[in-house]
Amino acid sequence: MAENEIAADGDEPLLVADRLSKTYGRLTACRDVSFALYPGEVLAIVGESGSGKTTLLQLLSAQFAPSAGRVSYRMRDGVMRDLAALGEAERRFLFRTDWGYVHQDPALGLRMAVSAGANVGERLMAVGWNHYGRIRDTASSWLERVEIDIGRIDDAPRTYSGGMRQRLQIARNLVTEPRLVFMDEPTGGLDVSVQARLLDLMRNLVSELGLAAIVVTHDLAVARLLSHRVMVMKGGRVIETGLTDQVLDDPCEPYTQLLVSSILPA
Amino acid sequence: MTAMIEISNAEKTFIMHLQGGVQLPVLRGVSFQVSAGECVVLAGPSGAGKSSILKMIFGNYRCDGGRIGIRHEGAEIDLAKAEPRQVLSVRRATIGYVSQFLRAVPRVATIDVVAEPLIVNGTARPAARERAGMLLRRLNIPERLWALPPSTFSGGEQQRVNIARGFISDLPILLLDEPTASLDAANRAVVVELIDRKKRAGVAMVAIVHDDEIRHLIADRVVDVTSFAAAA
Numbered sequence: 001m002a003e004n005e006i007a008a009d010g011d012e013p014l015l016v017a018d019r020l021s022k023t024y025g026r027l028t029a030c031r032d033v034s035f036a037l038y039p040g041e042v043l044a045i046v047g048e049s050g051s052g053k054t055t056l057l058q059l060l061s062a063q064f065a066p067s068a069g070r071v072s073y074r075m076r077d078g079v080m081r082d083l084a085a086l087g088e089a090e091r092r093f094l095f096r097t098d099w100g101y102v103h104q105d106p107a108l109g110l111r112m113a114v115s116a117g118a119n120v121g122e123r124l125m126a127v128g129w130n131h132y133g134r135i136r137d138t139a140s141s142w143l144e145r146v147e148i149d150i151g152r153i154d155d156a157p158r159t160y161s162g163g164m165r166q167r168l169q170i171a172r173n174l175v176t177e178p179r180l181v182f183m184d185e186p187t188g189g190l191d192v193s194v195q196a197r198l199l200d201l202m203r204n205l206v207s208e209l210g211l212a213a214i215v216v217t218h219d220l221a222v223a224r225l226l227s228h229r230v231m232v233m234k235g236g237r238v239i240e241t242g243l244t245d246q247v248l249d250d251p252c253e254p255y256t257q258l259l260v261s262s263i264l265p266a
Numbered sequence: 267m268t269a270m271i272e273i274s275n276a277e278k279t280f281i282m283h284l285q286g287g288v289q290l291p292v293l294r295g296v297s298f299q300v301s302a303g304e305c306v307v308l309a310g311p312s313g314a315g316k317s318s319i320l321k322m323i324f325g326n327y328r329c330d331g332g333r334i335g336i337r338h339e340g341a342e343i344d345l346a347k348a349e350p351r352q353v354l355s356v357r358r359a360t361i362g363y364v365s366q367f368l369r370a371v372p373r374v375a376t377i378d379v380v381a382e383p384l385i386v387n388g389t390a391r392p393a394a395r396e397r398a399g400m401l402l403r404r405l406n407i408p409e410r411l412w413a414l415p416p417s418t419f420s421g422g423e424q425q426r427v428n429i430a431r432g433f434i435s436d437l438p439i440l441l442l443d444e445p446t447a448s449l450d451a452a453n454r455a456v457v458v459e460l461i462d463r464k465k466r467a468g469v470a471m472v473a474i475v476h477d478d479e480i481r482h483l484i485a486d487r488v489v490d491v492t493s494f495a496a497a498a
Contacts, residue, residue: 038351196372203371207386225371229350243325243350250327254283261284 012074014039014180014212019069020059022052029055031236032069039179042206042213044227044244046220046259052236053216054184060214061101061182062091076179096126100173100181104188106165110157110172116143117153119172127176142171146201163194167201174205181206183215187222199225220263224248232256268337270439270470271300271323275332276346277496278318291496292318296332298489302438305461305471305484310491316474317366319491320441322346323472324363325353336360336439358386361439364432366447368416368424376419377402377412380430387435394434401430405456422448433460440464442473446480458483 013036022030030052037043045053058064060071062083071083076098083091095101103109110119120139121129129135140150146167157165166186173181186202187195203226206213215226223230223244230247232240232255240253251257276296282288293315300306308316321327322345323334329346336343338360343352357363362383371379380398385391402412405426411419416427425448432440442461446454454477461484464471475481481488 041351200371200373228354242328243353245326246328246350246353249321250280252281252328257283 011038012078013037014041014074015060015214016072016080017060017069018072020056020066020071021068022055022059022064023067028236030059030066033231033238034069035231035238035241037180037212037214039212040210041229042211042215042227044223044230045214045216045233046218046223046230047233048218048259051233053233055236056233057182057184057214057216061099062086062094073180096123097176098179100176100178102166102169102173102181102183102186104185106157106162106169109169110165112158113156115154115156116148116160116168119157119168120175123172123176138175139171142175143168145205146171147197161194162190163198166190166198170198170202170205174209174211177209179212181211181213183213183217185217185219186215187217187219195222202226220248220259232259268302269299269335270302270337271298271472272335272342273298273319273323273333274335276319276322276329276334277331278315278322278327279330279496293491293494294496296322296494300439300470300472302468302470303465304486305465305473306487306489307473307475307481307485308491309481309488314491314495316491317443319494320363320443320472320474324361324441325356326363360437361441362432362435362437363441364429364443364445366443368428368431372415372417374415375413376407376416376427379416379427380434383431383435397434398430401434402427404460405430406453422450422453425449426453429457429460433464436467438469440469440471442471442475444474444476446475446477454480 015037017033017035020030020033033056045056047053059066065084072080073083074080101109117136117139120142121135124135124138140153143150143153148164148167157168160168187198190198199222217223227244230241230244231238232247234255240247240256247256248260251260274297278293280290280292282290296319298306308319310316318327322329325345325348332346334345336345336356338356343356345353345356377395377398380402381394384394384397399412407423407426416424419427429445446457449457458480461471473484
């Protein structure tokens with residue numbers, strides 16, 4: 001259902017979830033989730049394992065079809081489109097250009113056996129770049145931005161540390177200048193000093209590029225540092241939502257109070 | 267005189283679900299106004315709800331009833347009912363907040379911590395850094411520390427970094443939660459002067475200060491918070 005209106009600067013939502021649900025047989029993974037995400041806005045989805053947050057991310061990024069409800073996305077031409085109504089080619093085009101998807105495990109988002117430069121360059125080639133020199137220059141400048149030594153550009157990411165792999169995955173995702181990035185536990189599995197560096201990097205990139213992002217995390221510190229807004233999930237439902245510092249400093253729901261009070265003081 | 271902040275009958279109750287759902291009514295009937303160029307100091311004993319009022323004006327705490335009218339970009343907006351992105355817009359363009367403690371982001375240099383509010387509003391990085399440097403110098407933070415993240419600084423130094431960050435923007439409303447608490451006399455005097463300069467620039471301020479001398483120097487009006495106590 002396309003409404004024919006052009007997006008005014010940040011005043012029109014980029015993505016709208018409307019009563020999304022996903023059931024697996026009798027099991028409900030995600031129930032009745034609605035929200036609107038605006039350009040440049042970072043939304044964190046928090047909750048413990050099994051709360052439905054990853055399922056929700058997969059619904060939002062059109063990897064699964066919802067059992068009920070729908071997701072609409074404002075395409076670059078300003079037209080709001082129902083993701084379920086997109087053709088396969090259109091959906092792939094979104095994934096290659098307008099969206100990024102950062103996996104918790106970099107091995108899922110990278111090609112581990114080809115060089116770092118090729119990992120970044122590949123996304124550019126997919127959108128039609130064909131000048132080798134320009135691709136390599138752009139890849140190098142992105143490696144620099146994510147603080148990877150240019151001397152490692154021809155090495156494959158399987159020779160990289162966990163933190164470097166994650167930074168490479170981010171470079172690969174951002175090189176096409178997407179408008180929306182999905183992140184699934186982007187700092188999970190990294191040790192804390194590496195996490196801090198990655199978070200700082202992501203925070204700067206997101207604000208410099210004016211990216212919208214949806215970040216799934218069980219770590220409230222990640223939500224506080226990266227997101228403007230947070231949704232707390234439990235048992236497949238959104239139980240509390242609001243401005244990030246408001247939800248974390250003045251939580252209302254019993255479960256949110258439990259989550260917040262469970263943070264160990266540093 | 268233009269009222270920049272107009273609060274009427276705001277209230278706040280905390281419900282502690284982990285303590286068997288105990289209800290803590292903290293504030294009721296909070297009503298006062300703050301005009302441009304005026305500094306209102308909230309007075310009352312510890313626990314009376316002074317910080318809660320500041321946090322409600324900043325949208326950090328939810329407001330359970332009443333109205334928090336803020337003059338924002340030429341119109342009035344009720345923060346008690348505003349959407350998250352409206353609150354963010356108010357914080358970007360209208361309300362600055364100097365909290366009691368600096369929430370330091372790991373790895374970010376002091377000079378950038380201070381410059382950030384300007385950069386967010388579109389000032390070029392070199393110009394923002396220059397202004398940050400001027401404020402840091404004014405607040406006696408030695409230049410050799412500017413490139414370091416403030417997390418390792420002393421309490422007083424962190425507080426001054428926090429003050430510099432809060433005072434750098436030209437926002438029309440400023441909330442100050444004990445800005446002079448851990449400062450020595452020389453630095454307290456700097457803060458008093460910075461507040462005075464903001465007043466002359468027409469900034470509306472709400473402050474919490476325990477020091478009688480400082481209160482005397484900065485307050486145009488004192489609002490007694492004990493009158494808003496919500497008896498359970």
